[in-house]
Amino acid sequence: MSFCLHTGVPGRSRCSSPGPPVQPLGLPLAGFRKGCCSHGEQRESAEEGAKVSLMSPDQLRNKFPWINTEGVALASYGMEDEGWFDPWCLLQGLRRKVQSLGVLFCQGEVTRFVSSSQRMLTTDDKAVVLKRIHEVHVKMDRSLEYQPVECAIVINAAGAWSAQIAALAGVGEGPPGTLQGTKLPVEPRKRYVYVWHCPQGPGLETPLVADTSGAYFRREGLGSNYLGGRSPTEQEEPDPANLEVDHDFFQDKVWPHLALRVPAFETLKVQSAWAGYYDYNTFDQNGVVGPHPLVVNMYFATGFSGHGLQQAPGIGRAVAEMVLKGRFQTIDLSPFLFTRFYLGEKIQENNII
Numbered sequence: 001m002s003f004c005l006h007t008g009v010p011g012r013s014r015c016s017s018p019g020p021p022v023q024p025l026g027l028p029l030a031g032f033r034k035g036c037c038s039h040g041e042q043r044e045s046a047e048e049g050a051k052v053s054l055m056s057p058d059q060l061r062n063k064f065p066w067i068n069t070e071g072v073a074l075a076s077y078g079m080e081d082e083g084w085f086d087p088w089c090l091l092q093g094l095r096r097k098v099q100s101l102g103v104l105f106c107q108g109e110v111t112r113f114v115s116s117s118q119r120m121l122t123t124d125d126k127a128v129v130l131k132r133i134h135e136v137h138v139k140m141d142r143s144l145e146y147q148p149v150e151c152a153i154v155i156n157a158a159g160a161w162s163a164q165i166a167a168l169a170g171v172g173e174g175p176p177g178t179l180q181g182t183k184l185p186v187e188p189r190k191r192y193v194y195v196w197h198c199p200q201g202p203g204l205e206t207p208l209v210a211d212t213s214g215a216y217f218r219r220e221g222l223g224s225n226y227l228g229g230r231s232p233t234e235q236e237e238p239d240p241a242n243l244e245v246d247h248d249f250f251q252d253k254v255w256p257h258l259a260l261r262v263p264a265f266e267t268l269k270v271q272s273a274w275a276g277y278y279d280y281n282t283f284d285q286n287g288v289v290g291p292h293p294l295v296v297n298m299y300f301a302t303g304f305s306g307h308g309l310q311q312a313p314g315i316g317r318a319v320a321e322m323v324l325k326g327r328f329q330t331i332d333l334s335p336f337l338f339t340r341f342y343l344g345e346k347i348q349e350n351n352i353i
């Protein structure tokens with residue numbers, strides 16, 4: 001958030017969407033769930049400099065009288081440097097900034113890698129094949145032709161499609177249970193976002209609220225509109241083949257939770273909705289950052305499972321450090337390396353919504 005507030009990258013005048021780039025009115029309020037915002041997590045956040053406080057149901061009711069605290073054990077309330085911003089605005093701002101610094105963009109679909117292989121023996125005499133990518137084939141828009149692009153480094157930031165890109169480079173092509181046979185466990189998961197109108201809904205001081213049920217919402221603008229949703233359970237996972245919105249999902253699986261938590265939402269009216277893909281890491285729902293151990297010049301920045309936007313500035317810096325200096329410098333992100341999939345070392349993310 002401080003990246004958005006202080007760098008001014010996604011400047012308002014250069015962004016097509018209306019409103020300020022950062023909306024700091026209202027502060028995130030998370031984890032109404034027992035165990036979700038544990039004292040341990042709160043202590044960890046505080047140690048990292050986040051200004052969060054834990055609130056009892058009574059304190060919560062006093063501060064936000066529109067909340068029904070039924071089933072709430074504890075709430076975690078962010079008091080500083082919290083808010084929300086328009087992701088498209090951030091992306092366009094960053095694009096323009098790096099273009100002004102000389103970065104060239106070439107748009108097309110990566111369809112093939114050309115690489116060389118070298119057979120090596122590990123210290124315990126196991127044979128491994130190291131690969132280095134030399135050329136990327138990029139299919140241009142509305143054309144059957146491709147452009148061969150020589151490269152020293154490939155950064156796989158293909159989001160929900162990053163496992164396909166990894167497979168093109170040979171990641172996971174090997175006997176099961178070996179490093180060579182370990183696939184990138186990232187897949188597209190379809191998620192819906194709904195916008196509703198509710199003149200009786202909570203006012204301008206409303207923070208982003210994440211409920212015990214996994215339902216979440218925040219205000220959208222100043223006209224009594226709200227934006228929110230809820231991730232489906234494993235059993236409810238929709239088919240990711242298309243981006244059609246399931247309106248029944250809101251009626252049956254989202255709205256009842258919203259109306260229970262905020263009784264004023266009994267009368268809400270849905271105005272619009274859209275669907276998008278999470279780059280869902282099925283292993284531990286966390287990002288994958290840094291080089292592949294065997295395809296030595298492919299670096300990952302993927303698998304963020306619905307929280308990649310807020311991590312993007314830090315991830316960008318970490319990947320840049322890894323590429324330029326060969327190691328993480330500012331923040332040690334080594335627990336997020338690809339090798340954890342082979343070693344079975346989860347960095348479980350419990351708080352995705």
Ligand SMILES: Cc1cc2nc3c(=O)[nH]c(=O)nc-3n(C[C@H](O)[C@H](O)[C@H](O)COP(=O)(O)OP(=O)(O)OC[C@H]3O[C@@H](n4cnc5c(N)ncnc54)[C@H](O)[C@@H]3O)c2cc1C
Binds near residue numbers: 277278306310
């Ligand atoms: C409904 C929804 C709500 C979300 N809410 C939040 C939130 O509140 N907070 C938060 O932090 N995050 C949120 N996220 C997650 C966030 O949007 C993602 O983590 C983030 O967009 C990931 O960015 P990315 O650049 O890694 O991948 P993407 O934005 O998915 O970009 C990947 C790019 O790779 C391209 N690509 C794919 N295959 C190829 C190929 N073969 N060749 C060339 N290019 C290719 C794609 O076209 C795309 O442009 C949400 C996501 C969804 C869907």
